[in-house]
Amino acid sequence: MRIRPLRAALVTLLMTAAAYVTVAFNPLSSDAAVGFSNPVSAAPYAADPWVGYDNGYYYLAATTWNKQVVIKRAKSVAALPAAAASVVHTGSATASCCNEWAPELHKLSGPNGTRWYLYYTAGTAACCEGQRSFVLESAGTDPMGPYTFKGQLDVQAGNGWAIDGSVATIGGKNYFLYSSWVGDLQSLFIAPMSNPWTVSAYGTRISYPTHDWEKVGTKVNEAPYILQRGGKTFLTYSASSCNTPDYKLGMLTLTGGNPLAAASWTKKSTPIFQRSDANGVFGPGHHSFFTSPDGTETWMAYHANETAAQGCGATRTTRLKKVTFNSDGTPNLGTPDKLTTTLTAPSGDPGSAITFPVANTKYRLVNKATGKVLDAKDCGTANGTAIRQWSSLGNACQQWTFTKTTSNYYRITNANSGTVLDSVDCGTANGTAVDLWTSLGNTCQQWSLTPTSGGYLIANRGNGLVLDVADCATADGTAVRQWAALGNSCQQWAITA
Numbered sequence: 001m002r003i004r005p006l007r008a009a010l011v012t013l014l015m016t017a018a019a020y021v022t023v024a025f026n027p028l029s030s031d032a033a034v035g036f037s038n039p040v041s042a043a044p045y046a047a048d049p050w051v052g053y054d055n056g057y058y059y060l061a062a063t064t065w066n067k068q069v070v071i072k073r074a075k076s077v078a079a080l081p082a083a084a085a086s087v088v089h090t091g092s093a094t095a096s097c098c099n100e101w102a103p104e105l106h107k108l109s110g111p112n113g114t115r116w117y118l119y120y121t122a123g124t125a126a127c128c129e130g131q132r133s134f135v136l137e138s139a140g141t142d143p144m145g146p147y148t149f150k151g152q153l154d155v156q157a158g159n160g161w162a163i164d165g166s167v168a169t170i171g172g173k174n175y176f177l178y179s180s181w182v183g184d185l186q187s188l189f190i191a192p193m194s195n196p197w198t199v200s201a202y203g204t205r206i207s208y209p210t211h212d213w214e215k216v217g218t219k220v221n222e223a224p225y226i227l228q229r230g231g232k233t234f235l236t237y238s239a240s241s242c243n244t245p246d247y248k249l250g251m252l253t254l255t256g257g258n259p260l261a262a263a264s265w266t267k268k269s270t271p272i273f274q275r276s277d278a279n280g281v282f283g284p285g286h287h288s289f290f291t292s293p294d295g296t297e298t299w300m301a302y303h304a305n306e307t308a309a310q311g312c313g314a315t316r317t318t319r320l321k322k323v324t325f326n327s328d329g330t331p332n333l334g335t336p337d338k339l340t341t342t343l344t345a346p347s348g349d350p351g352s353a354i355t356f357p358v359a360n361t362k363y364r365l366v367n368k369a370t371g372k373v374l375d376a377k378d379c380g381t382a383n384g385t386a387i388r389q390w391s392s393l394g395n396a397c398q399q400w401t402f403t404k405t406t407s408n409y410y411r412i413t414n415a416n417s418g419t420v421l422d423s424v425d426c427g428t429a430n431g432t433a434v435d436l437w438t439s440l441g442n443t444c445q446q447w448s449l450t451p452t453s454g455g456y457l458i459a460n461r462g463n464g465l466v467l468d469v470a471d472c473a474t475a476d477g478t479a480v481r482q483w484a485a486l487g488n489s490c491q492q493w494a495i496t497a
Contacts, residue, residue: 035342035351037407039317040080040301042448043464044457044485045070048102048164048223048286049318051301052143053293053346059143060301061103061118062318067091068487069100069120069136070452071144076352077320077345081408084451087487088145089136091122099123101131102223104288105143106167108174110196116143117196119153119165119176133165133178135197150197155189156180157202164286167193168226170233170259177235178203179222185209186220188237188252190260206262207252209239213271214250217241221250223286229298230329235265236272238285243311245282248274249302249333273302273333281336282308283316289323294348298323304336306443306461314464314484322346339407356449357402357495362415364398364496365467368454369489370474373398374467376436381417385436387480389469409446409461411439420445423482428463432482455492457485466491 039046041060048063060072060080068090072083091098101121108117116138123130133155136147155162155178165178174193179186182205189203209219218241227234233254240246248271256264275282287302300323303316310316320343324332337343345351357363365374372389379397380386392398399415412421414436422437426444439445446461458467465482472490485491 035344036076036078036320037342038319038337038339039408040077040320041072041318042081042408042450042461043314043317043459044466045072045085045450046318047303047312047314047316049301049303050102050104050288051299051318051320052105052288052290054107054143056293057143058290059105060318061105062303063101063103064487065099065101065314065484066487067098067100067122069103069118071103071105073144076349078349079352082356082449082451084453085457086144086453088118088147089149090487099131102164102286104166106196107141107143108167108169108196112137114141115139115196116141116145116147117150117167118147119167121163121165129161131161131163132159133162133176135165137197153178153191153197153199155191155199155203162189162203164223166223166225167196168228168233168235170226170254175259176203177224177226179224182208184219186218186222188221188224188235192260204260204262206260206265207235207237207267210267211250211269213246213248213274214239216246217244225288227289227298227323227331229325229331232329233259234331236287236289236331238287239271241312242283242285245275245305245308247283247285249285249287251331253330272331273336275308276335277308279336279338280306281319281338282306282310284319284336292346292348293350297347298325298331299346300333302336306339314459315462316464320346356404356410359403360401361497362396362399362401364392364494365400365458366392366455366494366496367469367490368492368494369472370469370478372469372474372476372478374400374480374493376414376417379416380436381419383419383435383437385417385419387421387434387436388476389478389480390476405441405446409443409448411445412447412458413439421447423460423462423465426462427482428465430465430483432463432465434467434480434482449495452492454489455494457491458493459485467493 070085074083103120118136187208191199191203194200223238235252252265284304375390377386396416419436423444424433443462468483
């Protein structure tokens with residue numbers, strides 16, 4: 001999931017206790033959609049995705065980079081982009097905080113009956129040396145919870161680093177798979193489980209980078225996931241550094257009788273899924289598999305970037321792809337699809353979609369924490385006009401229209417000036433300013449909308465950062481900038497007509 005060196009810590013902003021009326025804009029149902037287009041989840045919650053289907057709903061969980069674990073739910077894949085990100089767990093100093101990565105849900109039988117178990121990686125606020133594996137247990141059989149924190153999985157001697165946990169049932173027994181280090185080799189491990197939240201022994205290493213294609217940037221094997229079909233067990237995994245466009249998938253096949261023995265696994269000498277420059281897909285990896293609603297198809301969820309320069313951050317988006325199988329029974333993942341490709345939905349999918357903001361309708365964007373609205377400074381019309389928050393004046397300078405561009409992104413246009421919301425100089429750092437500019441058609445002027453219980457996270461397509469009120473200040477004139485998602489109310493916006 002991540003490489004070992006430290007990265008810059010996210011700055012925790014002060015929360016403002018200002019009250020605000022709940023969201024007034026609601027997505028509208030649509031009877032359209034025979035197919036769907038990727039991504040099915042955009043920034044900020046889209047990297048390292050797990051997707052499953054249960055009892056009439058798709059469920060999607062992904063990395064948040066903050067202390068929250070979130071799940072999205074939708075009846076169809078076409079509706080996933082507009083599905084709300086519901087917080088099912090918030091970490092604390094004593095219960096896994098912060099930098100939540102790679103959540104996965106598995107429905108398992110245990111001492112408490114059949115429950116959903118949510119496995120995830122979390123660590124200290126200073127990324128990334130503190131990461132360990134944790135598990136939550138649902139109260140019943142609803143994947144949305146509520147969940148109880150069960151604790152850390154003690155998989156490495158000396159409380160060692162352990163990420164990207166997944167569970168597989170092989171021969172009627174449950175095993176915990178994860179990634180950790182041996183020297184400079186990030187490797188795959190497997191541990192036997194005595195119940196869904198406890199391993200009965202430390203993990204044993206079953207794979208490490210041996211081929212050149214597993215060593216681009218950093219020597220990495222991570223994000224293991226089991227696919228079983230026709231009596232065969234395949235372990236697919238991510239290889240090379242996620243900071244490179246050459247992050248990709250490899251595969252092991254269980255050819256021996258003991259899953260805990262490295263000799264029982266045979267590695268395929270070539271990758272099974274990798275970048276496609278022709279299709280504009282870079283660093284495809286960290287995946288999961290799920291079955292179509294009618295049970296006849298196997299699908300993969302994975303993340304990827306749109307440019308070779310993007311790396312391990314929030315620019316990665318969740319995509320879906322149908323899996324086929326070769327004559328020898330091995331999975332064939334093919335080539336990652338262009339984002340402009342319309343794909344046929346999984347078999348049995350009802351095909352309903354969600355329509356986001358209505359074209360040519362003027363909306364206000366209201367910050368949940370402050371109650372102030374997104375405002376063009378001094379009603380400026382020139383390129384470079386700054387964006388700030390201000391008390392609602394009811395004028396066109398505080399009104400915005402949404403135009404869908406492609407692949408579930410939107411151009412946000414100021415009703416007064418006709419210029420669009422723009423990431424200044426296409427910056428990628430926390431604190432990058434937002435202004436108005438003539439439409440250039442680039443990704444720096446496109447935005448995704450992720451609904452939450454408190455409003456919408458509005459994220460830039462080019463950098464994955466979300467609209468943020470500087471320092472959570474409440475005064476008129478406070479700058480609105482871009483920042484990594486922190487899960488607080490200063491980054492949540494109501495969209496009201």
